[in-house]
Amino acid sequence: MLEQGAEVTVDLQDAAARFLVYRPDGLPMEPNCPPPMQQCTATLVLPREGAAVGPGPVECWQVPVRLLTNALAQVEDGGKESHSATVWRQVIRLGLEVVAGGRVRPGLDPAGRDVWRAEPLNEQEKKRARQLRQALTPPAHCGLAADVKPFRLWAPRVVVRAALDTVAEAMLRGPGTAVVLGSGPFTAPLPRVQSHSPLVSWADDMEEERAGSRALDLVLSVRAPRKNSPEDTELLWADLRLRDPRAEPTRRSWVPAASTASDPQITMLLRRQLRRLAALWPPLERLLERPVADEFTLRATEAVVLRGSTVKELARLGMAVEWEGKWTDRLRTRVVLGSPSPCPPSAQRPSFSLTDVLDGRWQMSVADEDLTEEEMDGLADTPVPLSKVRGQWVLVDEDTARRAADRQLPPLSSGEALRASLTGELLVEGHLVHCEPAEALADLVDFLRSGARTTPVQAPEGLQAGLRDYQRQGMAWLANTTDAGFGALLADDMGMGKTLTALALHLHRRGEGRRPAGPTLVLCPASVMINWEREARRFAPGVPTLRYHGPDRNLEDATDQTLVITTYETLRRDAQVLAERIFDLVIADEGQTIKNQRAATSRAARTLRSSCRVALTGTPVENHLGDAWAIMDFLNPGLFGTYRAFREQYAKPIEDNVADSGLTGRLAALLSAFMLRRRKSDPGILSELPPKHVGSRIVALSDEQVHLYNEVADRALRELRDSDGIARKGLLLTLFGDLQKVCNSPSHYLRLPADAPWDPVRESARSAKLAALDDLLPVLTDPEESTLIFTRYRAMARQLLQHLRAHDLEPLYFSGDLAPGAPRQQVIDAFQSARGQVMVMTLQAGGTGLTLTQASHVVLFDRPWNPAKENQAVDRAHRIGQQSPLTVHRIITENTLEDRVDELLRHKRALAEAVLTHGYSALTELADDQIYDLISLGAQR
Known part of the structure; x- marks a missing residue:
């Protein structure tokens, strides 16, 4: 037949090439087809008599590769061999050369069967393959690519690639292979599906290593039950779509996965990706079992998993999940905290005590509307995780059903409830869940977030100074917050007049009708003690001041109106004496002084008895977030929990990942309720301050400094190799100090x-x-x-x-x-x-x-x-x-x-x-090579 001009074309089944011989006029081949050839009917795109070119059934012979190779080799010169036969003979010859050169590898076809692939081609072979693709005329690749309109032929790139693989498969999976090597993967007479074998992962890894870790953009659309579905229905439908990678980047659109079946490379990439995804969510294996990965059924128990963290893992591998039809907005669960009894209408500021115990309860909502008790009972009692709520379908996972059945949480301390309400999250059963305050607690949270900042307070009598607007607002915030029983941190930039604001607070707490519980105690560094006295005499001349300092110090003359000024050093020495006196207000100036919760000064400050406490500092965080906890724990003992809990929940995660804006925002929400911070650069703040x-x-080191610097660095690096733990930290701290002294002056380092x-x-x-x-x-x-x-x-x-x-x-x-x-x-x-x-x-x-x-x-x-x-x-x-x-x-x-x-x-x-x-001290945690990079003399090394 080949000598008489029969055409040869390639058709693809599951990305594998089958060689077909047919008559140029499209008429049926002879019916008596000698084995091992097979008679078959294929849909080919040929010129039709009296009609345009189009697809139609053609009676063909399907010829095995080995037989076709022999037949093409026996065509005599001068015969009427068709152009298609000539080109395919050259393609088969190229495939044989690739196999002979050992350039083959194992792989999987779209159905997950073990096959051999002819690759990688060398540069010369790639050039020949490109030339052969260009030489293919339509009769040589006239198989119908897919059942779509308009019809499409298999692309020359696709059929040549598939033909080379088919040659490799035929040559390597010969009649004696299984006899010699056993009937296993890649050696059995016929390819077999390997979907449940570790071989699949191995082959996929090899393919990704060769082709790169490219992933398709996929969307799994889960359809809601139809309108007339029974309420106890359990089956759902889902279909798969993808962004067509062949489209222009600016016009990429979502298409059904079935529409890309004509491209074996996309098909294999899709199935490889689905195998990865199915390891995370097994129902996707049903797509792999279908000839075309388009749609499948799933149970509600399987779909509900997609409402949890699994969807994030799927998204990481390129698959998004969307909910099509009449689904509700996601059923939301939150914790409601607080006593059900609101504050009395006459109360201007909510009262609060850390000794209170508050309740918490689960509340479900749909589309931001709370469900009734009866509706939540219905969610708890549903026999399947698919329920109809207010005319819409909702998936109910096990946790939600359990929470709906047992809605009451164990009692919480008021401090824990307030912290959770301010951050919007509560730790329940090891997971952070959204929470909201209710009634009295909600009033308190609203007051701390806004009311304390917006409720005006008149400047007190006796203040002989005009407060700037921001100072007046700061004084009002301090007054409102302390009047509510909370400590407050005024963290304005240095140089913005925090001392004057604090003096105004002292006068406010002694205004008309008020009975302070004792004097005000100011804690400050020794260097600013006199400054406090002078500021008080200048701006509040009617306030008696008492310097509690020096060998003759005592509190005998201190009255409820007195401003007692002492130093942190004196506090440490006289902790027991000062703790015996009850103060109305304790002001910790330069509050960062008590940032170390273990230091004796910080411990002494916590023993002071007072109605409320205020801290003033422009640097609430000097070294790490533990500084802020120490100051806040001094101001509101116990409200911020233990240092260890604060460190684990906030400080360490944020310091390890400063980009975690969500966690940073929650901490800022917690701190801002008790901290007021303004910057000099803020609009309207100290606009008159000069720039x-x-x-x-x-500057470049002198020659002597270079010599000393290298000597110090080299000696330290040698010592570091044999040190660890505390000894290593000590060496590094000494090293950093010595290097800075060398940078200052040789005389400084050499003492x-x-x-x-x-x-x-x-x-x-x-x-x-x-x-x-x-x-x-x-x-x-x-x-x-x-x-x-x-x-x-x-x-x-x-x-x-x-x-x-x-x-x-x-x-x-x-x-x-x-x-x-x-x-x-x-x-x-x-x-x-x-x-x-x-x-x-x-x-x-x-x-x-x-x-x-x-x-x-x-x-x-x-x-x-x-x-x-x-x-x-x-x-x-x-x-x-x-x-x-x-x-x-x-x-x-x-x-x-x-x-x-x-x-x-x-x-x-x-x-x-x-x-x-x-x-x-974070520098001391660096590895030796990082230390070397940090201290080495740059370009002068």
């Missing part, structure tokens, strides 16, 4: 004696930072300018004093060496009294509480590794009372630890905006 300009001066002579020229040559400071001196020492120079180290501060004095300057000095009280205040007054001053300060002593608005320049000679500490230092000058623009000069050594930490600080400063930072 602040921040710049960095990057130059304080009485040694100081040569400013020589020292500037040794230290790049001192040289940079010399460059700044003409600006810093202008008679119209005043400058603060901050350093972390007392030793460096003393060397800076020597250096400035060597330049004929008379700098002031403020550090922890100065005794608290008058000596420190004298230095501050001297700086504030005139222009042209330069003051050297240590960060520890001068970073909090001081007002130094005379400064027009701030120099950070060595930076703290905590953005909050740096802000504290700069805001000594950039605060209410500042009249001149402020310029901040950061001096940073290039390519050093300082330079890299500067990058970390920029990131950390952004986190702090969301009340999130990692501690300085």
Whole structure:
């Protein structure tokens, strides 16, 4: 027949090629078909007599590949072989060469059967395959691709690919293969479905490794029961659609999965993806059992799983789930918390006690409408997880049915109920569920969220100062919150007048008709104790003040009207004495001082007895989120739960994943009820404050500094290799400090004696930072300018004093060496009294509480590794009372630890905006290779 011009074409069944021989005129082949060939009828697209080209049945011979190979090889020259036969002979020859070269691999066809594939082709073979595809004329691939209109032929790319695989399958699965190797996968005489074998996963993995982990966009549409379905129906229908990857990217549309059956590659990709998905949701295996993965039936018990977390796992693998028809919005379950008895109508502010016990109960809703008790009983009693509620179908999972049957939860403490109500989530049975407050608790939550901020409070009598709008709002919030029995944290930026706001609160609590329970106790650093006294005398001259400090301290003269001022150090020493007195109000100024809940000062502060507590700080979080818990637990003992629970539920997850906006938002909702934070940069806040300009001066280490830096780093890295645990942390902390001292000055690191002579020229040559400071001196020492120079180290501060004095300057000095009280205040007054001053300060002593608005320049000679500490230092000058623009000069050594930490600080400063930072000690958790990258001298290594 081939010598007489018979045509050869390829048709595909389950992506496998079958070779068909037919007459060019479309007439039936001879009926007596010699075996192993088979007579068959195929739908081919041919010219029809008296009609256009179109599909129609044609009587053909189906020829096995081995037989066709022999027949094509025996066609004599000069015969009438058709063009299609010639091309397919060359395709078969290419397939034989690929098999002979061993370029074959095992795989699965769309039905999940084990088959051999001819790949990977080398570059020359790929070129020949492209040429053969181009040589195929319509008679050579006239099989009907799919039963769709308009009709379509199998693409040359598809049939050539399938023919090469068919050649590989025929050659490798020969008559003797099973005899020699056994009748297993890829060796049995015929391919077999391997859907339940580990072989499937192995073959799919190989295919994805070869083709990439591309996934189709799929949608499984679950249809609601029909309108006339009985209410106890259990069967549902679902169909599969996908985005056609062959369409233009801008016009990709959803199409039924069956419409892509004409493309074997898409079909195999789809079935491979469905096998992965079926491992997560077994009902999808029914799609794999169908010739075309289009639709299938499922039970309600199977569909209800798609209402849970499984749908997220399916989405991760490319399949979305949608609900078609008259389904309800998802049946929602939440917890309702609180006593059913509302507040009395006359009560302006809800009362609350942590000793109260509140109830909680499950409530179901559909389309944001609560179900009645009878409807929830119906959900509990439904025999199948498919129920009709208010004319719409709803799936009811086991948890929902159980909760509907037993709606009452165990009693909750009022603190736990309030925390849950503020965050909107409650931990039940190990899972976070949505919750809402009811009645009295709802009134309280509404008050804390908005009422305390919006209810106006008149400025108190006796206040001799005009409050700015934001200060008046802050005082009203403090008054409303403390009057309701809660502690409050005023966390405005430093320099926004928190002291004056707190004094206004003290006066408010002693207004007409009020009977304070005792005096007000102010806790503050020693450096600002006198400032509190002066502020009180200036703005509240009628308030008696008592400084509880010094060897003769006592509380005998303190009345209910008195403002008692003491230091945190005195509190620690006199914890028992102060705990015996009842105060009306305790104010913790620079509240971050009690951020360590285990420290003696923090423990002492918690023993104080008072009607309410207030904390003032511009940095509620300095090192980690545990700082915020410690302050909040001081203000409202027990309300925020235990530190361990707070750490596990909020702090650690947020610090591990700062991008978790949901968890961050819930924590912010909890904190904001008891914390008021405004920024200087907020609209309408201190708009008259002069601008602040921040710049960095990057300097290169001197040769001596480079030598010392590498010596310190190399020695430390050798020691680190043999250390772990606490010893390793100690080594790292010492290393970081030593490297910063080297960056400051060789004399600082080498501990130059304080009485040694100081040569400013020589020292500037040794230290790049001192040289940079010399460059700044003409600006810093202008008679119209005043400058603060901050350093972390007392030793460096003393060397800076020597250096400035060597330049004929008379700098002031403020550090922890100065005794608290008058000596420190004298230095501050001297700086504030005139222009042209330069003051050297240590960060520890001068970073909090001081007002130094005379400064027009701030120099950070060595930076703290905590953005909050740096802000504290700069805001000594950039605060209410500042009249001149402020310029901040950061001096940073290039390519050093300082330079890299500067990058970390920029990131950390952004986190702090969301009340999130990692501690300085986090650097000690880095691996050795990360430490090396952090401390090595960059381009100079």
